[in-house]
Amino acid sequence: MASTRDIIRRIKSVKNTKKITQAMELVSAAKMRRAIEAVLATRSYANLSWLTVLNLAEVADRNENLHTLLNPRKEVKKVAIILITSNRGLCGGFNANIISKAVNSIKLHSDVETDCIILGKKGAAINYRYGYNLAAEFEKPDVTNEVEEVIPTARLVINDYLSGKYDKVMLAYTDFISTVKQVPRVKQLLPIDISQKDEYLGVIGSQAGEASTPRFHEGAAMSPEVVSEKQKKHFENREYIFEPSPREVLDEMIPRLVEIQMFQALLESNASEHSARMMAMRNATDAASDMIDDLTLTYNKARQAAITSEIAEIAGGAQALESH
Amino acid sequence: MLLHFEIVTPERVVLKQEVLQLTVPTKQGEITVLPHHIPLIASLQAGVIEIVMPNKQIETMAVSGGFIEVLPTKVVILADTAERAADIDEARAEEARTRAQETMLEKKEHVDFTAIQAKIAKEMARVKAVRRHRGRGSHTT
Numbered sequence: 087m088a089s090t091r092d093i094i095r096r097i098k099s100v101k102n103t104k105k106i107t108q109a110m111e112l113v114s115a116a117k118m119r120r121a122i123e124a125v126l127a128t129r130s131y132a133n134l135s136w137l138t139v140l141n142l143a144e145v146a147d148r149n150e151n152l153h154t155l156l157n158p159r160k161e162v163k164k165v166a167i168i169l170i171t172s173n174r175g176l177c178g179g180f181n182a183n184i185i186s187k188a189v190n191s192i193k194l195h196s197d198v199e200t201d202c203i204i205l206g207k208k209g210a211a212i213n214y215r216y217g218y219n220l221a222a223e224f225e226k227p228d229v230t231n232e233v234e235e236v237i238p239t240a241r242l243v244i245n246d247y248l249s250g251k252y253d254k255v256m257l258a259y260t261d262f263i264s265t266v267k268q269v270p271r272v273k274q275l276l277p278i279d280i281s282q283k284d285e286y287l288g289v290i291g292s293q294a295g296e297a298s299t300p301r302f303h304e305g306a307a308m309s310p311e312v313v314s315e316k317q318k319k320h321f322e323n324r325e326y327i328f329e330p331s332p333r334e335v336l337d338e339m340i341p342r343l344v345e346i347q348m349f350q351a352l353l354e355s356n357a358s359e360h361s362a363r364m365m366a367m368r369n370a371t372d373a374a375s376d377m378i379d380d381l382t383l384t385y386n387k388a389r390q391a392a393i394t395s396e397i398a399e400i401a402g403g404a405q406a407l408e409s410h
Numbered sequence: 411m412l413l414h415f416e417i418v419t420p421e422r423v424v425l426k427q428e429v430l431q432l433t434v435p436t437k438q439g440e441i442t443v444l445p446h447h448i449p450l451i452a453s454l455q456a457g458v459i460e461i462v463m464p465n466k467q468i469e470t471m472a473v474s475g476g477f478i479e480v481l482p483t484k485v486v487i488l489a490d491t492a493e494r495a496a497d498i499d500e501a502r503a504e505e506a507r508t509r510a511q512e513t514m515l516e517k518k519e520h521v522d523f524t525a526i527q528a529k530i531a532k533e534m535a536r537v538k539a540v541r542r543h544r545g546r547g548s549h550t551t
């Protein structure tokens with residue numbers, strides 16, 4: 087049995103680790119809250135711009151000349167996948183999950199060439215572990231609160247798509263559903279599919295059939311009446327005036343839509359990362375507590391055994407003296 | 411008759427309230443929107459937005475571009491950036507504008523000129539917004 091002094095030393099070290107994991111949990115919780123607020127704040131813009139593009143496309147549809155970024159290509163030869171991961175580890179299965187999701191989606195289309203564009207240091211694993219080609223690596227800021235931070239990435243994929251380098255651009259990110267549930271998701275970024283509403287666009291914690299967290303809806307900046315009025319308008323009366331022209335407005339609006347989608351995906355991933363880290367740290371703290379309990383028990387046992395044996399020795403010694 | 415007015419940027423909702431009228435700088439010139447305007451979607455250029463509040467007070471804002479969508483009783487502005495004039499520090503806005511112009515004049519290589527031009531336009535809009543805001547302030551008092 088280990089000596090009592092060794093056990094005391096272990097207990098001390100585990101206690102120190104516990105303090106650190108506890109602090110990290112609190113920090114992650116605060117960061118997560120901030121990331122969630124940021125996502126909610128973008129919902130208004132995202133929903134409104136989405137509806138405007140829909141309205142515009144409706145009008146543009148009549149003259150058959152949709153925007154290039156809206157037209158799916160007949161032949162898909164090369165695909166880019168934007169992979170959003172974290173910069174740091176210690177966040178449970180967060181990075182492993184999103185990377186394996188991305189790898190699976192690449193494998194589904196094994197006949198097309200795929201380039202990876204990574205945001206976040208840990209995404210490099212897709213290259214060194216799975217051997218996929220890295221086209222670009224963008225530095226991910228630790229704190230994201232401005233759309234400007236995704237603009238370089240968005241520009242790159244839009245330009246490469248327009249120049250014909252890629253025929254499709256996918257976006258792999260982690261959808262934040264609740265503090266205990268995050269789902270890795272891969273969605274199509276380009277061409278924009280206007281025939282189906284992007285139901286995940288800026289929607290936090292509200293998903294059909296899955297655990298929803300109503301408290302996130304309260305802070306939602308999106309006003310449903312705007313959407314409903316716009317939709318009513320959109321169906322009843324399509325007499326919009328466009329200045330300068332539908333095409334030019336679309337030309338400006340669509341890159342914005344791509345940017346906002348990326349921005350939201352980044353914020354969602356951040357919220358997921360922080361909540362994954364929070365859970366990992368909570369588990370570590372719990373494990374440390376259990377370990378301290380175990381070690382304390384062992385320590386007490388060892389101490390008792392030492393005392394017992396000491397008494398036995400004394401008693402034995404006394405008896406030896408008496409019998410003498 | 412009031413307009414439901416909402417101005418949002420990708421980062422946040424800047425202002426959401428009822429207004430009497432507003433003037434915005436579109437790519438084809440300044441327009442003023444009153445209730446029952448015909449549905450319109452227009453792209454904006456960097457400039458100053460003037461909003462007349464229900465109490466007849468005028469709120470001035472600087473935008474750096476974006477879109478306006480007008481419905482009969484509702485106006486939505488999707489701005490790239492938007493700031494209330496009262497929140498802009500004039501000295502710093504002016505400084506930022508000069509700095510952007512200097513970068514432009516230095517004609518450095520590997521500089522994105524369109525980006526700088528956009529920046530100059532944005533900073534000019536901010537300076538203009540503050541000046542208009544101030545100018546009006548001295549009138550009323």
